[in-house]
Amino acid sequence: MTVSRHEGGCLCGGVRITATGQPDRIGICHCLDCRKHHGAVFYAAAMYPAAQVQITGDTRSFRGRHFCPTCGSSVFAMDGDTCELHLGTLDTPGALVPDYEVWTIRREPWLPAFPGMALHDRDAES
DSSP, rough: OOOOOEEEEEESSSSSEEEESSSEEEEEEEOOHHHHHSSSOEEEEEEEGEEEEEEEEEOOOTTEEEOTTOOOOEEEEETTTTEEGGGGGBBBBSSSSSOOOEEGGGTTTSOOOTTTTESSSSSOOO
């Protein structure tokens, strides 16, 4: 059995991430907090148990959202025992495919629909 492994990091390479195994879920968020944090109209992340993620390099954080202090790249977030890996920081971001969207009440009307997504007006039910 092959163990899935996903690697990534920040723009300058000072922070590196290795996630092993499969994430618990992969989704897209349209909430205002994520927009402000990423500077984009939505963001995508893979949620892993923190024990499956290894992070090397120095980070700073604001409310659990970690970024590289050198280049400013937003890299991951911690929420309890869950590590949210930002798909845009992965070396192969297309290898993990989101299957749900949250905070669709904030979704921009000009953004085309993503096929096959479960949609949630606000946060998804646990």
